[in-house]
Amino acid sequence: MxxxxxxxxxxxxxxxxxxxxxxxxxxxxxxxxxxxxxxxxxxxxxxxLTIDTVDYNKRMVAMSNNDTTGRWPVKAPYPLPGALLPYNRIIAYYGNLYSTRMGILGELPRNQMIKKLQGEIAKWQVADPTVKTIPALHYIAVTAQGAPGKDNKHRMRMPFKQIDTILSWAKPINALVFLDIQVGHSTVKAEVAELEKYLSLPNVHLGIDPEFSMKNGERPGSKIGHFTAADINDAIDILANIVRKNKLTPKVLVVHRFTQGMVKKYKEIKTVPEVQIVMDMDGFGDKVLKKDSYRSYIYREPVQFTGFKLFYKNDIRKNWVMYTPAELMKFTPKPVYIQYQ
CATH class of the missing domain: 1.10.12 (Lyase 2-enoyl-coa Hydratase; Chain  A, domain 2)
Known part of the structure; x- marks a missing residue:
C-alpha cells in the first residue's frame, strides 16, 4: 500500500x-x-486512505508479546483503513437461538445474556487497557446435521429472521455480529454466498468451522473434519469482493481450530487488505491441555491474528479452572478475539 x-x-x-x-x-x-x-x-x-503504519506496527509487536522466534507478528499486507484489529479486542458470545446447549448466546434470555457479556467486556478492558474491548454476538447461521436433509448436504441453514433478531440484539450495545457456518457435506463457497446480503452490512463478519466439514461423505460428528487453505481462501475471496464492492472497512474471518489436522496447508492461506484472519483455539479442557493446543496449532502455524475460546461449562469439568483474562494476556501472541460458549 x-x-x-x-x-x-x-x-x-x-x-x-x-x-x-x-x-x-x-x-x-x-x-x-x-x-x-x-x-x-x-x-x-x-x-x-492509508493507515498509520508506524502505530499499526507498534500494536502488532505488542500483540506478539515479545516473541523472539520471528513467527510473530506475521508479515502481511497492511489492512484498509477502519480495520478492527489490532486496535480492538473482540469479546464474543457464541450460540444458536434454537438450542440452549450450543452456547451462551442461546442459553440465556436476551437481557441476562447481554448483561453477562458486558461484565466480561469490563474484565478484559481491565486486563489490557491498551486495547479497546468491544462486544460481539457470534451466531451459528448454518448448523451441521446428522441427518442428510432434503438436499443430502447434512447441514441446516437457519431462517433469515433469526439473523435479523441477532442484528436487532446487537444494535443497542453497538456489537459486531459474526455469522458462523458448519458446512457438513456442502462447501464454504456455497454457504458463504448465501449470506452475502448480511455480510454486506458493515458490522457483520464471518466464522467458519472445519470440525464439521466432511470431505469424504462421513456423518458430521462421527469424526473431526477439516478445511484446506483453498476452502479458507474461498471465504477470503468472497469477503474481499464484498468489501471492495460495497466500499467497506475490512471484514474479520474467524477460523476455529483445536487439532493439527483441522487446517491443512496453512502456509497457503492468503492475506489481503480487505480481510483480517483470526485462527481461534477452539478446544475445551484443563489449562495445560488448552495452552499446549494453542502453542502447537495456533502459535506454531501463524496466519495473522489469534483467538481463544472459553467454555462456561466444559472448561470447569473435573475440577478444571477456566482461564482468566489476565492469564491469557501472558500468552504469545496475545489473542485479540475471545469467544465464550
Missing amino acids: KKPVIALLILPFLFFVSSCNRGKAADEVNGNEKKQTKQLDTIVKKTA
Missing part, C-alpha cells in the same frame, strides 16, 4: 514539470497546472 510520504515525494516533481512549461502559451500552462493539481489531489486522496 502507498504510504503518506509519497505525496511529499511527488510534489517537487510536479513543480519541476510546471517550471519547464513557462515558455509555452499561457493557456497551455494553465491547462498543465490544472492537470498537475488534479493529479496531486488524486495522490493526496489515495494516501489519505
Whole structure:
C-alpha cells in the first residue's frame, strides 16, 4: 500500500514539470497546472486512505508479546483503513437461538445474556487497557446435521429472521455480529454466498468451522473434519469482493481450530487488505491441555491474528479452572478475539 510520504515525494516533481512549461502559451500552462493539481489531489486522496503504519506496527509487536522466534507478528499486507484489529479486542458470545446447549448466546434470555457479556467486556478492558474491548454476538447461521436433509448436504441453514433478531440484539450495545457456518457435506463457497446480503452490512463478519466439514461423505460428528487453505481462501475471496464492492472497512474471518489436522496447508492461506484472519483455539479442557493446543496449532502455524475460546461449562469439568483474562494476556501472541460458549 502507498504510504503518506509519497505525496511529499511527488510534489517537487510536479513543480519541476510546471517550471519547464513557462515558455509555452499561457493557456497551455494553465491547462498543465490544472492537470498537475488534479493529479496531486488524486495522490493526496489515495494516501489519505492509508493507515498509520508506524502505530499499526507498534500494536502488532505488542500483540506478539515479545516473541523472539520471528513467527510473530506475521508479515502481511497492511489492512484498509477502519480495520478492527489490532486496535480492538473482540469479546464474543457464541450460540444458536434454537438450542440452549450450543452456547451462551442461546442459553440465556436476551437481557441476562447481554448483561453477562458486558461484565466480561469490563474484565478484559481491565486486563489490557491498551486495547479497546468491544462486544460481539457470534451466531451459528448454518448448523451441521446428522441427518442428510432434503438436499443430502447434512447441514441446516437457519431462517433469515433469526439473523435479523441477532442484528436487532446487537444494535443497542453497538456489537459486531459474526455469522458462523458448519458446512457438513456442502462447501464454504456455497454457504458463504448465501449470506452475502448480511455480510454486506458493515458490522457483520464471518466464522467458519472445519470440525464439521466432511470431505469424504462421513456423518458430521462421527469424526473431526477439516478445511484446506483453498476452502479458507474461498471465504477470503468472497469477503474481499464484498468489501471492495460495497466500499467497506475490512471484514474479520474467524477460523476455529483445536487439532493439527483441522487446517491443512496453512502456509497457503492468503492475506489481503480487505480481510483480517483470526485462527481461534477452539478446544475445551484443563489449562495445560488448552495452552499446549494453542502453542502447537495456533502459535506454531501463524496466519495473522489469534483467538481463544472459553467454555462456561466444559472448561470447569473435573475440577478444571477456566482461564482468566489476565492469564491469557501472558500468552504469545496475545489473542485479540475471545469467544465464550
